[in-house]
Amino acid sequence: MTAATEPGPAPGVPLLEARGVSFSFGRGSVLDEVSLAVHPGEFVALVGPNGAGKSTLLKILLGSLPASLGSVRLFGAAPEDVHDRWRLGYVPQRPILSSELPATVEEIVSAGRLRQRGWWRTLRPEDHDAVHHALASVGLGDLAHTPLNELSGGQQQRAFIARAFASGPDLLVLDEPIAGVDGESQRKFRDSLVHLIQEHGSGVLLVSHELAAVARDLDRVVVLKRHVLFDGTPDELAASGVSLGVHRDDLPLWLEGLR
Amino acid sequence: MIGAIPLPYPFDAAFMQRALAACVVVGVFAPVIGTFLVQRRLSLVGDGIGHVAFAGVGAGLLAGVWPVWTALAFAVAGAVGVEYLRMRKKASGDLALALFFYAGIALGVVFASRAGNGSIDFETLPYLFGDPFRVSDAGVGAVILLGTGITAGVWALRRVLFAIVTDEDWARVAGLPVDAMNAALAALTAAAIVAAMKIVGILLVAALMALPVATAQLLARSFRDTMRLGVAIGAGSAVIGLALSRPLNLSPGGAIVMVAAALFAVVAVAKRTVPLLQGAH
Numbered sequence: 001m002t003a004a005t006e007p008g009p010a011p012g013v014p015l016l017e018a019r020g021v022s023f024s025f026g027r028g029s030v031l032d033e034v035s036l037a038v039h040p041g042e043f044v045a046l047v048g049p050n051g052a053g054k055s056t057l058l059k060i061l062l063g064s065l066p067a068s069l070g071s072v073r074l075f076g077a078a079p080e081d082v083h084d085r086w087r088l089g090y091v092p093q094r095p096i097l098s099s100e101l102p103a104t105v106e107e108i109v110s111a112g113r114l115r116q117r118g119w120w121r122t123l124r125p126e127d128h129d130a131v132h133h134a135l136a137s138v139g140l141g142d143l144a145h146t147p148l149n150e151l152s153g154g155q156q157q158r159a160f161i162a163r164a165f166a167s168g169p170d171l172l173v174l175d176e177p178i179a180g181v182d183g184e185s186q187r188k189f190r191d192s193l194v195h196l197i198q199e200h201g202s203g204v205l206l207v208s209h210e211l212a213a214v215a216r217d218l219d220r221v222v223v224l225k226r227h228v229l230f231d232g233t234p235d236e237l238a239a240s241g242v243s244l245g246v247h248r249d250d251l252p253l254w255l256e257g258l259r
Numbered sequence: 260m261i262g263a264i265p266l267p268y269p270f271d272a273a274f275m276q277r278a279l280a281a282c283v284v285v286g287v288f289a290p291v292i293g294t295f296l297v298q299r300r301l302s303l304v305g306d307g308i309g310h311v312a313f314a315g316v317g318a319g320l321l322a323g324v325w326p327v328w329t330a331l332a333f334a335v336a337g338a339v340g341v342e343y344l345r346m347r348k349k350a351s352g353d354l355a356l357a358l359f360f361y362a363g364i365a366l367g368v369v370f371a372s373r374a375g376n377g378s379i380d381f382e383t384l385p386y387l388f389g390d391p392f393r394v395s396d397a398g399v400g401a402v403i404l405l406g407t408g409i410t411a412g413v414w415a416l417r418r419v420l421f422a423i424v425t426d427e428d429w430a431r432v433a434g435l436p437v438d439a440m441n442a443a444l445a446a447l448t449a450a451a452i453v454a455a456m457k458i459v460g461i462l463l464v465a466a467l468m469a470l471p472v473a474t475a476q477l478l479a480r481s482f483r484d485t486m487r488l489g490v491a492i493g494a495g496s497a498v499i500g501l502a503l504s505r506p507l508n509l510s511p512g513g514a515i516v517m518v519a520a521a522l523f524a525v526v527a528v529a530k531r532t533v534p535l536l537q538g539a540h
């Protein structure tokens with residue numbers, strides 16, 4: 001399977017869609033009737049206080065957890081039926097890597113090509129090109145051969161973003177990728193996301209508390225706290241009182257008043 | 260062929276050359292597979308699988324079957340069982356694993372003593388402690404064959420195994436065959452333990468999987484170099500340990516692991532004290 005024969009993002013059909021999704025880890029519901037969609041070329045932010053269910057919703061959307069109620073579509077299919085999974089780029093909230101692991105940035109990012117190439121095959125020149133392109137786009141081109149554990153937290157996080165970029169995903173899902181990342185890394189991060197959306201027509205779903213760096217690029221903001229409290233443009237959200245860039249920590253109290 | 264090569268003392272004798280071939284092969288494939296176990300913090304699981312393999316040895320002795328076959332069957336079943344417990348997160352607190360492993364060695368002792376009419380006889384000891392001096396040509400051939408198969412298997416899967424052991428959650432979302440690969444790694448680990456058990460002993464195989472990799476990690480700056488250096492250290496430990504064991508009358512398995520442990524200690528201390536090595540992180 002090569003990129004040329006794969007269908008690109010079809011307009012109209014959402015890349016990712018949740019309809020009336022409810023979920024609980026036992027007693028007490030974590031998600032209640034949540035609906036959400038991300039279309040090709042769209043940049044959507046998902047915000048909400050800690051424990052609001054953001055990570056849980058992502059796991060359901062990506063097929064790692066089954067929804068108790070409601071339906072989920074990934075590339076127009078049930079998540080478990082999606083076979084060309086390389087179309088999905090994922091940056092987990094906290095990648096668990098042992099600090100002794102002597103793996104270079106390039107080795108980590110190359111894993112992003114496995115699914116597209118066929119995991120049993122060796123990487124070809126075009127795979128190495130894609131890896132280096134992904135590294136350059138997050139500003140880590142010079143550090144390709146540096147062990148990951150010698151990088152700063154922000155640089156490590158960019159390496160995981162590059163791993164997600166490496167397959168040229170149609171949909172990129174990121175779970176708090178820039179928590180505690182320095183300003184320069186945040187700017188590079190913003191530039192690479194915008195590049196992916198504009199050059200590739202990809203859709204992006206970003207979970208983050210820190211929207212200052214991307215506030216002007218967002219198409220939609222979804223505020224989640226068990227329910228969807230708000231789903232609309234940043235302007236509409238700003239019109240309800242406060243601009244997005246101000247709030248770096250938790251969901252501001254005023255947003256709770258939206259309900 | 261082996262034994263006819265003119266090598267200097269202590270490798271001049273035919274039995275030493277057979278031992279050398281077998282030990283070097285083990286010194287190579289143990290760290291190859293150990294590279295992935297160490298990343299998953301599963302170095303001790305290799306030990307546990309060895310305990311289960313010992314139950315298979317006992318069962319083979321009791322049933323009059325070549326113990327390598329029964330050990331292989333027990334070890335693979337044990338390894339896949341451990342992987343299942345790990346996957347289901349049912350092995351919390353290590354207690355389930357401990358139960359598994361101690362029951363394995365107890366069962367082995369019970370079987371072996373039954374086979375030996377109440378006592379553990381000399382037939383059992385080579386499995387526990389290894390006896391490369393008495394390995395036959397066919398035995399060397401079997402170790403080489405199994406070792407080549409294990410190394411080739413891990414090598415073919417190295418990229419996907421790397422992705423999984425470093426970030427399993429991501430690998431799952433990325434659509435990599437995580438469960439199948441974890442089971443394959445467990446089965447290959449079991450095969451490696453059984454292939455090495457009559458050479459360095461069930462009790463010490465796992466040490467040879469973990470120690471050279473631990474040393475390599477202190478020096479290497481990439482995953483690829485970790486594996487290569489681990490292999491070099493494993494093979495080197497095998498040669499040095501074996502060379503020491505003849506003149507000093509030591510058990511070769513013990514001597515090889517002592518060399519590997521000493522190398523780790525030297526490198527760990529040197530890394531703290533020698534400025535040149537401190538950049539190598």
Ligand SMILES: Nc1ncnc2c1ncn2[C@@H]1O[C@H](COP(=O)(O)OP(=O)(O)O)[C@@H](O)[C@H]1O
Binds near residue numbers: 057
């Ligand atoms: N594996 C789990 N088992 C039980 N409860 C969980 C689990 N993961 C998350 N939760 C609970 O679900 C709620 C939502 O968590 P999460 O989705 O991680 O929130 P967020 O990502 O928005 O901070 C929290 O109350 C959390 O304690």
Ligand SMILES: [Mg+2]
Binds near residue numbers: 175
């Ligand atoms: Mg979260």
